[in-house]
Amino acid sequence: MAIEKVSFEETLKRGVVERGLCVGCAACVISCPFNCLEYADHGPKIISECKVCGICARICPRFNLSLPSLERIVFGRERRNEEEFGIYKRILVAQTTSDEVRAVCQDGGVVTSLLISAFEEGIISGAAASHESVKEPLRAAPKLALSRSELLECSGTRYTYSPNLLALKEGVQKKIGKIAFIGTPCQIHALRKIQAFPLKKYADAVSFSVGLFCSESFTYDGLVMGFLHGKMGIRPEDVARVNIKGKMLLKMKSGEVIALPIKEIREYACSFCSACPDFSAELADISVGGLGLEGWSLTVIRTDVGDEIFRRAESKGAIKAKPLEDKRILDLLIRMSRRKRENLIKSPS
Numbered sequence: 001m002a003i004e005k006v007s008f009e010e011t012l013k014r015g016v017v018e019r020g021l022c023v024g025c026a027a028c029v030i031s032c033p034f035n036c037l038e039y040a041d042h043g044p045k046i047i048s049e050c051k052v053c054g055i056c057a058r059i060c061p062r063f064n065l066s067l068p069s070l071e072r073i074v075f076g077r078e079r080r081n082e083e084e085f086g087i088y089k090r091i092l093v094a095q096t097t098s099d100e101v102r103a104v105c106q107d108g109g110v111v112t113s114l115l116i117s118a119f120e121e122g123i124i125s126g127a128a129a130s131h132e133s134v135k136e137p138l139r140a141a142p143k144l145a146l147s148r149s150e151l152l153e154c155s156g157t158r159y160t161y162s163p164n165l166l167a168l169k170e171g172v173q174k175k176i177g178k179i180a181f182i183g184t185p186c187q188i189h190a191l192r193k194i195q196a197f198p199l200k201k202y203a204d205a206v207s208f209s210v211g212l213f214c215s216e217s218f219t220y221d222g223l224v225m226g227f228l229h230g231k232m233g234i235r236p237e238d239v240a241r242v243n244i245k246g247k248m249l250l251k252m253k254s255g256e257v258i259a260l261p262i263k264e265i266r267e268y269a270c271s272f273c274s275a276c277p278d279f280s281a282e283l284a285d286i287s288v289g290g291l292g293l294e295g296w297s298l299t300v301i302r303t304d305v306g307d308e309i310f311r312r313a314e315s316k317g318a319i320k321a322k323p324l325e326d327k328r329i330l331d332l333l334i335r336m337s338r339r340k341r342e343n344l345i346k347s348p349s
C-alpha cells in the first residue's frame, strides 16, 4: 500500500504532541528512517528537516489508532462486544516457582519467569524491558536485559512512563537476535503497528510480547518529587517497592509499609492516559496484571505464540498456574476494561 506522505509537523506534532496526547513511547523516534527525531523531554524532538516519508504517523499509537484493524492482523478477526477485555485463548491465575523472582517481582512474578524461561531455552537473547533509573530512584527507564541477572533487575513495577521501544532499538542495533518486548498497552499498540506496517528490522526481531495491565502511569515530577518527596516527606531512595492495590502501598527499605489513599495520587496521572482505550493490553501475546490478587498474576494468554511461551515455562516448572475461579476478579477486569474504553478521547487523524 502506498504511504500517505505527510510531514511530522503536520501529523504528529500538530495532532498528537501539541494536543498533549503524546505518550512518549518513542515509536516515531525509532521508526524514522532518516533519524530526524530524537527522544528528549519525554517525547520526539525534530533535529533535522523532516523528509516527509509519512512513516512516523503510521506507527504512532495515538494517531489513527484502530484497534479493530490491528485485531484483524493479530487474531485474524475483530473483537466481539462480549469479549470485553479483548480476544484471548486462556485466562489463568499464575505464579513464579522461583524464590529469587518472588523476592523482587511485583505480583506473581509471571513476567520475569516467562522471560527467564524463554532466555534459558534460547528462544530469546534478551528483552526490551524497564528498570529503575540508576540516577533517579523510582523513575522507570528502558533497559535491554541480556542476562538472567538483568532480567531480575527489571522485575517489579515503576509507575512512571518508560519508553521500552528505545531498548528494542538498542537490541536491533546491536543485532542481539530474538527479543521479547514488555510494555504497557500503548506500547503494545505501537509494536503491533510496527509489525503491521511492517518495519521489518523490528518486526523480525521480536519473538513475543508481554503486555502489562494499566490504568494509568504517573509523572515523576508530580508523583515522586511533588507528592511523595515534597508533600509527604518520603525520600525516593528509601522506598524499596511501590504497588497500587486500592491504595498506594510503599514498602520502605526499613521494612515499614506506608499506605496512601489512591485519591491523593490521581492528580499526578499522566494526562495522555485519558486517550487510551485499553486496560489489559489486548493486543499482546500474553497480558499480565495484579488486579485484586496477592502474590499471583492474572494472566491472559491471547495468541498461539503466547500459548507456546507460557506452556514451555509451565512445563519447565518455572511457573505454576490454576484456573481463575474468583468471579470478582473477572468482574473487576471487565469493569476496568469498560472504564478505559468509555473514557476514550477520540484518537486524532
Ligand SMILES: Cc1cc2nc3c(=O)[nH]c(=O)nc-3n(C[C@H](O)[C@H](O)[C@H](O)COP(=O)(O)OP(=O)(O)OC[C@H]3O[C@@H](n4cnc5c(N)ncnc54)[C@H](O)[C@@H]3O)c2cc1C
Residues within 6 Å of the ligand: 104, 105, 106, 107, 108, 109, 110, 111, 112, 113, 129, 130, 131, 140, 154, 155, 156, 157, 158, 159, 160, 161, 162, 164, 182, 183, 184, 212, 213, 214, 215, 216, 217, 218, 288, 289, 290, 291, 292, 297
Ligand atoms: C504504569 C503501570 C501501571 C499499571 N497499572 C496496573 C493496574 O492498574 N492494574 C493491574 O492489575 N496491573 C497494573 N500494572 C501491572 C502490574 O503492576 C505488574 O506489572 C503486573 O501484574 C506483572 O506483575 P509480575 O509480578 O508478573 O511482573 P514482574 O515479574 O515483576 O515483571 C514486571 C515487568 O514490568 C516491566 N516494567 C516495570 N515498570 C514498567 C514501566 N513503567 N513501563 C513498562 N514496563 C515496566 C519490567 O520490565 C518487568 O519486566 C501496571 C504496570 C505499570 C508499568
